[in-house]
Amino acid sequence: MTLTEKILARAAGKARVQAGENVWVNADVLMTHDVCGPGTIGVFKREFGANAKVWDRTRVVIIPDHYIFTADSNSNRNVNVLRDFVREQGIEYFYDVIEDPNGSWKFDPARGQLARQYGSHYAGVCHSALPQKGHTRPGEVLFGTDSHTCTAGAFNEFATGIGNTDAGFVLGTGKLLLKVPETMHFRLEGRLQPGVMAKDIILHIIGEIGFDGATYRAMQFDGSGVAGLSMDDRMTIANMAIEAGGKNGIFPFDARTAEYVDNRTRLNGTKQRYDPVEADADQRFVYELVVDLDRLEPTVACHPDPGQRNQARELEGLKLDRAYIGSCTGGKTSDFVEFARIVRGRQVAIDTFGVPATPEIVHDLQTTRWGGQTIWEILRASGVQMTENAGCAACLGGPVDTFGRMNTPLKCISATNRNFPGRMGHKESQVFLASPATVAASALTGKITDPRAFL
Secondary structure: OOHHHHHHHHHHOOOOOOOOOEEEEEOOEEEEOOOOHHHHHHHHHHHHOOOOOOOOOOOEEEOOOOOOOOOOHHHHHHHHHHHHHHHHHOOOEEOOOOOOOOOOOOOOHHHOOOOOOOOOOOOOOHHHHHHHOOOOOOOOEEEEOOHHHHHHHHHOOEEEEOOHHHHHHHHHHOEEEEEOOEEEEEEEEOOOOOOOOHHHHHHHHHHHHOOOOOOOEEEEEEOHHHHHOOHHHHHHHHHHHHHHOOOEEEOOOOHHHHHHHHHHHHHHOOOOOOOOOOOOOOOOOOEEEEEEHHHOOOEEEOOOOOOOEEEHHHOOOOEOOEEEEEHHHHOOHHHHHHHHHHHOOOOOOOEEEEEOOOHHHHHHHHHOEEOOEEHHHHHHHOOOEEOOOOOOHHHHOOOOOOOOOEOOOOEEEEOOOOOOOOOOEOOOOEEEEOOHHHHHHHHHHOEOOOHHHHO
16 A cells, blocks of 8 residues: 555544545644634534534644635634634634733734734744644544645645535534545655755646646655655645645655654644555556655746746746745745855845744744844845744735735745645735745846855
8 A cells, every 4th residue: 555545544433545446534633714714614513513512632733724814804803703712612723813812912003014013822823833832643544724735745644635624524523525636746855956956846746747747646656755854844735735626635654754844743742653654566657757855956837837837948038027035835943044055145136025924933933043144134134024923915916905916916936835827815916936046136126036056
């Protein structure tokens, strides 16, 4: 069996499963957030009763992160709906925006978008916060009401996005009926060269198979090249499995996985026991591709979908209006460090927005020094508009006052994960997906630029 099949077999209480088989799967964790949480709660109460209790209050994780730092009253209300449900159910893991468990959230536009407007419990973007807070464990099943839940496949677990109806059912029963997906095999060999990042790997793969090439399939990433990838790198790759239509993305377990998970579960007091899976020698795949990391170049996915792959050098000269670094895909500490490596001592030529994924990343950037400056100061000195309000921000558009949102038809190069029309705001805007390094180089020139020119 493949990695995905082995996890689903275990979760279904079966010795074996095979692709195409329908099985009832027990959930280890259900995650929801402010966009889908209220709808999920509504389904749960409608189907199980107004006074029903969730199947396990220690296995539900609620993380407001999407439409947070906006004056939109409906968005603010959604966070309050989550808080009321958490209090009613006694849910253990709720990463609230405010300190007061009986309070009410309201964004203050008078304080601006740059200065922190959250309390000590706030965790930021769910897909980055889940591993940081110790909720991603090898061999487990994670369901989340967000398509990029597949990010957690970096940790050798089956992680996939589900809708509100399915999530409402999981809230009440702790299980879900799934069809076991076929598995596509991506063997990574070699090592990334300077100026090339994990984002380039997944953009290359999506360019090979198309943005629907993995529809309802597992994408298994392994091979000797995985050893050279950090957990941040693996998260970036697994995150965008959904951009190829994938049901999930998954990596093998190794010492690097164990080091991260063991540290985070201890630090946060979350469950420390886990049981990773290893693929069988006779595993079968529906598709196989070898990716030679040594030969990859900085890559850009052009409007209007992530499958429109080009080499950055082939697009040089294409004029841009905006650059953006952030999101679960491109807002990690390592992403900002690579961005800073390019822009240090230089000035950006176009409006450039930086949104760290979590408060912990904000702290990293504001305390890690490079020479006489912190990473945060280097970015600010280069002209990057950095906000302390970690969250999804303009990655998925949001209300018109969302930080970095495109409210007019602009061309933006972004370290985010999705570039369908209207994704980051105005429906006539264009988004070009690239690595943080390529976004940084392009911000400096005002046009798409191969970052190797600045190394």
